[in-house]
Amino acid sequence: MEEASFSTDNILSNFPSCLRKNIEELCLRSKIGLSSITLNDITIPKISCAAQYGILDNFHFILKVPYAGKKMKWEVIFDPEDFFFTPDFLFNDDEFLENPQYDYLMDNVPSLNNWDLKNPQALAKVLNEFLGLYKKLQVEKLRTENIYSRYWEEYEALTTKESGIGPEQIEVQVGNNIDFLVSLPVDCSALPPYAQPVIFRNSPHNEGYNPGFDFAHLKITILELDGARTNASLQLSPRLMQVLGPSKNINLPSFQNMALVTYVDSVSKMIETRIAAVVDHYVKKKVYIVNMAAMCSKSIIEYDAENFNKAVFLYDDDDDEYNCLVTVSIGAKFPQEKPTVQLSSIYCQDSKFCNETIDKYPYKPSHKPEVNIEHLLEYLGDVVKKFKCHKHK
Template identity: 45%
Template sequence: MDLLPYNNENLLINFPPLLRRNFEELFCHGKIGLTPFTLSDISFTKQYTENNSTYSYYYTLKIPYAGKRLSWELIFNPEDMCFAPDFSFNDDTFYMSHDLDVIVENVPSLMNWNVNDSKSLTNVLKEFLNLFKKQQIEKLHKENIYSQLCTEYQHLTEEVITPSDIEVYLENTSVHFVINIKVDLSSLPEYSQTIFSRRKDQSDILLNPGEDNCILKMSYIKLDGSRVNASLQLSPRVEQALGNAKTFHIPNYSKQTSLFEYVTLIGKLLRDQVKKVAQHYKLKKEYINCLCTMYAQNMIEFDSETFHKGVFLCEVGDYHCLVHVDISDLFPQEKPTVTLHSLYCASPKKPCLEVVEDYPYSPRWEPNMMLQKLKVYLVEATKIKDLANKCKHPNSRKTHALIKQIQKEKSRDKKKKSNNIKLNILGEKLLWFRDNLEPNCAIYTPKQTVELIEKYLSRFEEELEQIRIKHSIGNRKNRQHASREDIINLTIQQEREEFNSCGLEIPDVLNIPQFQLLRQWNGELRFLPKFKLKRYSRKYLEGSCTHASAKDTKQNVEKTMDTN
């Protein structure tokens, strides 16, 4: 990522005036390969003097390709810059393998060079790089030592990746791939720009984030796949949203995994993470918008880019305080941090503040409902603080009554929070059963109930399979997601033991009114008291199935005898 001021003339001062538009296009908008070309990839080798000014005409370019840097020399004619440049590739295998006819066919921009066209230099470099890539792919197909990786490459380009989105570089005993993984990144938040300097005599220096992409680098150090280095390179905007290599980990590559399977897995991980971040960003934005709407006249400030923070003035009677609402990256699973800043603090060095921790909150609520509950709680809390300011003596009756009231409210809120957690767990359980009912079934039979419970007991299989896949990739010594895996296994074991012994508590799907109530339920927790849960064991349900089958057989026999 380059530093680019609004005025680029100071960066182009060493280039001849006639070529500056070409180099500006190359630095700002020109993308030669999958990896962008930056200012640090060019160096000045030879110079000439014209009109008391010194310019360069001989340049060394470090072309990024497949995780490597190709050293190419770009040479212009100092006597007439209108002529097309010469190239020295420092690679005899590439330079000697192509005659003039091949270059004319594959690099037409060099033959049609026009120095007044700002894209001329970028087009020439692109075409030469495509010719180099074509040579590498032909070598991959022809030489026998690369036969295994050639098969991997063909499978990958036929199923997942287009040939234009992959770069191949061959060395003596190693092969390097750079793969552009296509992911829809339009839902991610915009790149948060940073201004580096703001002086009167200088323009603001801004970062150029470039295009959004996700680049996977694969280096086969050993051709049999026993030693492979894999890394993920994200563009600045994507890295700012998803995290860098330290926070967003990818699984290691193993010899038993094909390149196609590994690229597919990385693509799925990226898409899942993008979806999660986009949903998180959408909820934060909606939360701050609701906060601004609710406290429109009292709003002091809010973060309009990342939506992490909002500050408003809370007024209850004669009491005033500033309320700081900070939203973490785990929202809505983790509730926002609410801090009260007093306006009556006498010491400016030690501001009087208090973090509100026990206000009502549920991640299942809509942002508007979250703020409504917070508003009611803040009104009650500030009333108590206003009363506390009027209590003069710590041993007065008013003070003791206030302490008793605060303790009573804390105990009530703690009990209410515990009840809300239980209701949320029960609500999620009933939602699962509602969503997995047979669509055209009026009432469940004991046999169908057994099948439904077995499906419920195996509801974590997909998540466990994903954890097993991550463990199988690479030689991991530590268990990733160990705590989550242990909780799932313990839950399944406990529920299966209940089903095989005393019975598992589920909605009464054998009861017609309860079955219809479950099917028509809209998911609101306030309707939970209407449901009657019942414990069903495997022995009871299978016995009911046998009894029903014997009863049907007896009725059929009696019907046959009556007919005879």
């Protein structure tokens, strides 16, 4: 079966209009289990008899459904003559719902019986109920099969009240390996806002950068049941990745010979410590830039009101009737490292646009921001006079 993949710009247009609200809700506003499905996780097969003409099988599509750090292929098939009729679902796991009883299915997937395509959340609800049932069967397999008994005990220990992690925050998949995906209980509420990249203003290209909800997921794979071989990795939301860096660059502690609950706790504390450092840095930047904007209120040109990395104000020397722009930029090591200060002017004696960075102004990390700003403003008086009279070699 040939599949056609599409960019996020045009994939919705490839679905019948009656399905688009459900697809949009599923991909842009819904969680499926612990994770989410993106528009790039959907493929539409081509009709085999007309593949050479690029004709799409629009009533049939394939979803990459995230679970336990992997992606499963589930197929959704609508009746092409009546899209409002309940769709069929095919799963890529032969052990999952091979011959389900009607009552069993209705008890565990009630939204299937109450299918209403006019409800934009209909597809997301059904998928979450199917995924909940899949998870239930995986957990039961972990509990009942003797070869997994050690990890069932560790799973139980991890889901106690003391750990702060409930069963709903863990996904487990059992097979040749055991995969655990744990949603770490870290607080992201005080983090700086997501800095949205802009490709083209007012362009649909920006949709792909929607950060969605915050999460820090720890994936643990048991490669050998005696614990001799294990893997651990992090999955971070866009905002966490932006402030902490790529997850692959975060060195995790070794999982060898450590209880699951102990390991999860150690990684949680490590992430919390890093988040606290980012928040502290963000708050101190904000206090500094806001104070600068207030103290230079009559001459402020612009300042970064989201991430508080920069402020620009006009320094006016009343005595000489001369002014220049002052750009104050805050780096990653602030407040231990002083901000960068740059003077800019078009009033150069050689008719050039000139910049000069000053770094010898008085600054002490232990001083209050308003004191450091006051010292900077005082220092600028003499420096600006020299900048006005500078000459090019």
